[in-house]
Amino acid sequence: MTRTHQDPTPSPWAPVPQSYSHKRNADETLLTSWRRTGPDSFLIRARWPEVHPFYTTRTAGIDPLLFGETIRQCLPTLSHAAYEVPLGHHLLWETYDYELATDDPAASCATPALTPASDRPHDAPHEIVLHAGCHDVTRRGTRASAATVRIRALQGDRLIGTATTRFSIQTPAVYRRLRGEYADIAHALERRLPPPTPLAAPEAGRSRPYDVVLSPTDIPGRHRLRVDTGHPVLFDHDVDHVPGMLLIDAARQAAHAASPVRPARAVGMTTRFSRYVEFDAPCWVETAPDPAAPDRLLVTARQHDRECFTASVALAAEPAASAPLPLDRCGAA
Structure with missing residues (x-):
């Protein structure tokens, strides 16, 4: 009930x-x-x-x-x-x-x-x-x-x-009104750009190129968002825009690429979603020191020169990949 x-x-x-x-x-x-x-x-x-x-x-x-x-x-x-x-x-x-x-x-x-x-x-x-x-x-x-x-x-x-x-x-009716032509999933997918070449997986903190959601550019601290709608986890089902979890992973990968310590883990993040990222135009992901938090990196995603997403990312060295300590146990690993 x-x-x-x-x-x-x-x-x-x-x-x-x-x-x-x-x-x-x-x-x-x-x-x-x-x-x-x-x-x-x-x-x-x-x-x-x-x-x-x-x-x-x-x-x-x-x-x-x-x-x-x-x-x-x-x-x-x-x-x-x-x-x-x-x-x-x-x-x-x-x-x-x-x-x-x-x-x-x-x-x-x-x-x-x-x-x-x-x-x-x-x-x-x-x-x-x-x-x-x-x-x-x-x-x-x-x-x-x-x-x-x-x-x-x-x-x-x-x-x-x-x-x-x-x-x-x-509601579905309000969503369609807000999204306009982009609310049509089939139409949105028809206009998607092919995914560009992935960033090297170790730079992104990944083991497989297939899981990398950034593409390199010639500008330091700048990547292109890599959107592969065939990814079975990030795109579990068809949608009309880039999912929020992909943007969060992009922020994590961009911060990892900029980190002097590798592998690094995103132990904290403060994010803001301001507008949808669409499939039909490049989205640029820029990384810089966070002026509000010197120990963090600020990652910003822009499409059509408009800010779509920001994340302030805190990194820490990744723990050693040995046999993991069960989460309900206390003691030395």
Whole structure:
């Protein structure tokens, strides 16, 4: 039963239907179950793959893209399950900010128990519990039309990352009016440019050229966005614009290319989505020191000389790729 925002009663755990994740491939659905704990607070369980062709799962650190995709799937899930948003409505990402927690085992051991024992997965090092709180929720009638979501992600008692994101929701009719001719997916795909030559995979922090979303240019600190709509993870299904997760990966790859330390991991990012990136024109990705944060890099994506996306990226050296420490264990690796 769908509960309204006025009902504070906690609910039992319920499965997350695949359709709620907005992923066509069931293997890419990360969320497994959810429950309400208050009027606008929730617990969501996720299971991360032990091995994945795109996300990095065999290193000592958390893959920021796997973390980001988990957060992204929470948004449609909560919209449909808790806020009466019908399937077929469009979610528009406005901001996404995250910070991955320290990998210091001593710090992890000092973290107090944050999840009731009955809600924690048992003997499952790849299972995550996300504590989600929705704020500044606006509604049209009974359904939500926008919300800010703050999330803490834990494995057992260990905090592994936090995120804050703002998104809005449009009906299909409003979305078509806003997007005009670009709302036609088939037409948008017909006008797509062929993907240019990828940047060398090690420069982008990738092991396969197929996963590189940047192309080199002759200008230092400038790349062309590389959009391959045949990529099975970034383009799980046909869409009419460049997905937000591809832009986040572009920011991560651009920061890695500019970093003097390699391999490096994007342990924090503050992003702003200001307009859609289309398939029919080049998009340029520029990297420079962030004037507001000297320890970060500022990545900006522009198309038709208009700013579409910005990300302030914090990097840290990638932990050694040895046998990973299970997320629910404390001790030396």
